[in-house]
Amino acid sequence: MTDIAKEREGLVEMFGVHFEKYWNFSPLSGRILGCLIVWNDAKGLTFDDLVSTLGASKSSVSTNLNLLLKIGKIEYYTFPGDRKKYYKPSSFxxxxxxxxxxxxxxxxxxxxxxxxxxxxxxxxxxxxxxxxxxxxxxxxxxxxxxxxxxxxxxxxxxx
Amino acid sequence: MTDIAKEREGLVEMFGVHFEKYWNFSPLSGRILGCLIVWNDAKGLTFDDLVSTLGASKSSVSTNLNLLLKIGKIEYYTFPGDRKKYYKPSSFxxxxxxxxxxxxxxxxxxxxxxxxxxxxxxxxxxxxxxxxxxxxxxxxxxxxxxxxxxxxxxxxxxx
DNA sequence: AACTAGGTTCGGTAATTACCGAACTAAACG
DNA sequence: CGTTTAGTTCGGTAATTACCGAACCTAGTT
CATH class of the missing domain: 1.10.287 (Helix Hairpins)
Structure with a gap:
């Protein structure tokens, strides 16, 4: 793993803990939002990106993504000709x-x-x-x- | 019950819910802090006051009071010749x-x-x-x- | 029509939290 | 010294939360 990847992981963890502590998120919700914020990919991260980088089950990721959507912390985009959803944090x-x-x-x-x-x-x-x-x-x-x-x-x- | 008492109960509940929702308190912790804030008796409320007005067990009240003390949300005072502790919210x-x-x-x-x-x-x-x-x-x-x-x-x- | 990709839903389990009663302690009183 | 007062500690239960795998659904693709 590169230095950058390690630092990114540390940042995801930092955000995760913060959201757990101050915003009462479940561990996984915190990590998901952390991931989306830290990665901040122009395109967004897919469901599968999250499943694999967080090592969580599809069902848990699905549940928590929908929860984060509902409370307005994240959004998703789609692109024509591509069924995948691309998740991003909602705007600052x-x-x-x-x-x-x-x-x-x-x-x-x-x-x-x-x-x-x-x-x-x-x-x-x-x-x-x-x-x-x-x-x-x-x-x-x-x-x-x-x-x-x-x-x-x-x-x-x-x- | 008087109108004032009813309103006080409503306020305690309001604070309780608020502390649960935004500060991740347990229901009872929220109600205790709510009680102390709303009552805001010059002398403070005793352990037994809380046990009886909240209808909770002594053990739960004890545990939650100590928790609130530890995180600095409340304080207590004692008066010479009186073994009781008088609990108040910490200063604003x-x-x-x-x-x-x-x-x-x-x-x-x-x-x-x-x-x-x-x-x-x-x-x-x-x-x-x-x-x-x-x-x-x-x-x-x-x-x-x-x-x-x-x-x-x-x-x-x-x- | 069968298959695949991209998820969602359901049922269950494991872990954590909230709360209780009963037994206990420690200080003060008689 | 025994009793009362003022809580604390311990062990257990009930409720809730977090997460999982398996089955399912739905929109394209072949």
């Missing part, structure tokens, strides 16, 4: 949308909490309310920040 | 550190990817490299942003 900006969704979720939660606090907190102990409001401000800014990044990414993607 | 700013850690992780990953790309990408297809660099910029800014929020939170917390 699309993947960022997931993050955005979590922030939007949190925004709603914060609102509910503030509502609740307003009903229940005595005048004395506003500290917790004040903290939540700092956090609310953070969430709102964060949403803007994410949207800005998404725009920047889209700009480069559409070149 | 401390909990935010977790987020920060993930960003720091990502920063390293991005560096490794850029290294790899520089070795392997032909001059023609710099698009992917350029995208990663946009993302790198995002991560760096994000780290700063998080640090700023943490500072703001600390300011309010230390009042």
């Amino acid at each position: 900006s699309d993947r960022m949308q997931n993050h955005l969704q979590m922030v939007i979720d949190e925004k709603k939660m914060v609102e509910r909490m503030i509502d609740y606090k307003n009903k229940t907190v005595g005048d004395g102990e506003c500290a917790s309310l004040e903290l939540i409001k700092v956090y609310q401000e953070h969430v709102i800014e964060f949403e803007k920040f994410l949207n800005k990044t998404i725009q920047k990414l889209e700009k480069v993607e559409n070149k | 700013s401390d909990r935010m550190q977790n987020h920060l850690q993930m960003v720091i992780d990502e920063k390293k990953m991005v560096e490794r990817m850029i290294d790899y790309k520089n070795k392997t990408v032909g001059d023609g297809e710099c698009a992917s490299l350029e995208l990663i660099k946009v993302y790198q910029e995002h991560v760096i800014e994000f780290e700063k942003f998080l640090n700023k929020t943490i500072q703001k939170l600390e300011k309010v917390e230390n009042k």
Whole structure:
């Protein structure tokens, strides 16, 4: 195995572990997405490429590919006269949308909490309310920040 | 049950689901942290409070409390002449550190990817490299942003 | 029509996780 | 010293998840 191949394997593993740890992916889902990101072949990787490079069964690869498709982490393309599907990670900006969704979720939660606090907190102990409001401000800014990044990414993607 | 109690239960559930979904907590861990956040009693909640309001076993509550302590999501206090532990969520700013850690992780990953790309990408297809660099910029800014929020939170917390 | 390529679906197993009750410990109280 | 309080530890079970092989399907190809 070449040095490059070894490094690529290390990177796939790194991404795999990251997706397991922070995004609650199954090991195989993590490795598949890792593969697609690291390889980042202009054409994309096929089902069989993944089966052989990851040494997993067809059924597991199929299941996990469909899962990743459903949650919008990957896409596939086909070419006329070729039945194979060529898988790629979704665009950077699309993947960022997931993050955005979590922030939007949190925004709603914060609102509910503030509502609740307003009903229940005595005048004395506003500290917790004040903290939540700092956090609310953070969430709102964060949403803007994410949207800005998404725009920047889209700009480069559409070149 | 009063309206307030019902709403509180709803909020605990909301937090519970959120922590399960985005932070990969077990159901009970999520509910415990939810309880502590929503109740946010000045004194804190005791082991028995949690056992009874959540209807879980002592052993499960014990295990999950220790887990949450270990990962820094909660803390406990004791009062002289009282053997009970009073549990509270860790400070907002401390909990935010977790987020920060993930960003720091990502920063390293991005560096490794850029290294790899520089070795392997032909001059023609710099698009992917350029995208990663946009993302790198995002991560760096994000780290700063998080640090700023943490500072703001600390300011309010230390009042 | 039979075959092949490119997957998908189904049924099952192995591993992991979540939770429980019962027994235990350690500190404080009487 | 015995008892109570406040939890912890241990062993086991139930539920869930991850993965597999085998059978199947569907669109071309021969």
